Amino acid sequence: MEKPTRLALLKEIAEFLNEETETYSMLQGALKSLIDGSEFTTGWIFFIDEVGQHELVSYINLPGALEKNNCQYMREGTCWCVQAYQNKKLTKASNIINCSRINLANRAYHEETDGVTHHATVPLRSGEEQFGLLNVATPHTKRYSEENLELLESVALQIGSAIKRILLTNQEKEAARISERNRLARDLHDSVNQMLFSVKLTAHAALGMTQEEVSRKAFQVIEDTSQQAVNEMRALIWQLKPVGLEQGLVNALKQYSELLQLELLVKVEGLIKLPNLIEENVYRIVQEAINNTKKHGDTTQVKLNLIQKLDYLYVTIVDFGKGFDATHPNSYHSHGINNMKQRSKQINGKLMIESQPSKGTQIYITIPL
CATH class of the missing domain: 3.30.450.40 (GAF domain)
Known part of the structure; x- marks a missing residue:
């Protein structure tokens, strides 16, 4: 040719x-x-x-x-x-x-x-x-x-x-996304989340007011379903706007993991005190990794190591789930992995992923401070 x-x-x-x-x-x-x-x-x-x-x-x-x-x-x-x-x-x-x-x-x-x-x-x-x-x-x-x-x-x-x-x-897109996420988080919290919580309270009150067995079962189902919906809504709002981040990175990630019903085992070395831009992006990278574990990992436990030295922050995220073939060229072009790499690059970080089928996934991030 x-x-x-x-x-x-x-x-x-x-x-x-x-x-x-x-x-x-x-x-x-x-x-x-x-x-x-x-x-x-x-x-x-x-x-x-x-x-x-x-x-x-x-x-x-x-x-x-x-x-x-x-x-x-x-x-x-x-x-x-x-x-x-x-x-x-x-x-x-x-x-x-x-x-x-x-x-x-x-x-x-x-x-x-x-x-x-x-x-x-x-x-x-x-x-x-x-x-x-x-x-x-x-x-x-x-x-x-x-x-x-x-x-x-x-x-x-x-x-x-x-x-x-x-x-x-x-x-530009990230600035617009942050603004829109904050607006959606406020709207969901002030409207849908409150309505779901009201349904739960009403069902709970009705459950205590009746002795009829069929009605009690129905109210119990409504209460349980409403509680589940409240939990999922809180997780969604948390993804849109990590409201606990002002209390520290570790606290926010632990709370988010609990919403996903994952056990996050955190090990910290040094005083984790980060600039806002780095803290927000590290949170989003770890959040993406936790989401991937929840969706694809077939495990309920994630290990997170945070080491802050004078000039660098080292982040390690490990799960022992299903893993994937990290050597396959297409594996590095998934939407979630690209999001993590783009966020890492925004803060001049270096991200490396190691994974094999049935041997879990390890994510290593090095960020200059």
Whole structure:
């Protein structure tokens, strides 16, 4: 199949990016278009935080050597391009002469390299703001032409602009969501919740006023059902607006877990005193994890560890439920996981998920303070 011209490829990618509203699917789609429409055969994208920690967020057609053990060589350790990016020495599309990740993988799995020994890299940026690196490679290629580097630079600028647009849009949406959640929480609390509570009290009073067995059973059912509805309404209101958060993160999470009838085992090290933005997002991340356990975990117990050091907050969420295959590419694109990753990124945090079927799920979050 004939490759599109450079101009046609850039137009195709620009049109795709203009329609995308979710960061991770945008990255995967743009990277696929670049690889399918150019001489490059494989590519991967790192997000890099302020302290130089990288996260593999997208990849296409990685050689078997690089894909081994859930992309171990891509996820672990550091490399020249990440260090150069962090030190502000990598400012444009460049050839990488010696890649430690490719070298390590190729030494361990020489027969599964697909001929990839070198790669090109370019920062993803929008104006002065940088987000990470776009890397590409072609078999049996040590240096990439100026034309290909220019193409890489153009695509990186498009992706960087799309990342910034999505971040700004998400911030606006989040502000609108918070306002709407607060309004709904007030309305539900003042109307529906009060009416349900009144029905419960009326049924309880009627139960004490009659001796007729059929009536007593009916009033008991009404009281029990009303109480269940009250509990579910409280949980819904709590999701909309965590009214206990002003009493502390741990207290709010414990109360929310009780509403879901989950046992939350909390271990705290250090004084958990956080800025409002971090506290709200940590609450929402743990809330999402607890919701996932309730819906999919087939367990009633969750462990939460909070460790606050001088410069970092470490959060660990563990359940021993059904788990899932965290190595499957689609597992990292679920709505709940994307929500957690987006919230973690909003506070410059790094989130890692480990899970296997029948072996539970572990979520690790590191947040700079």
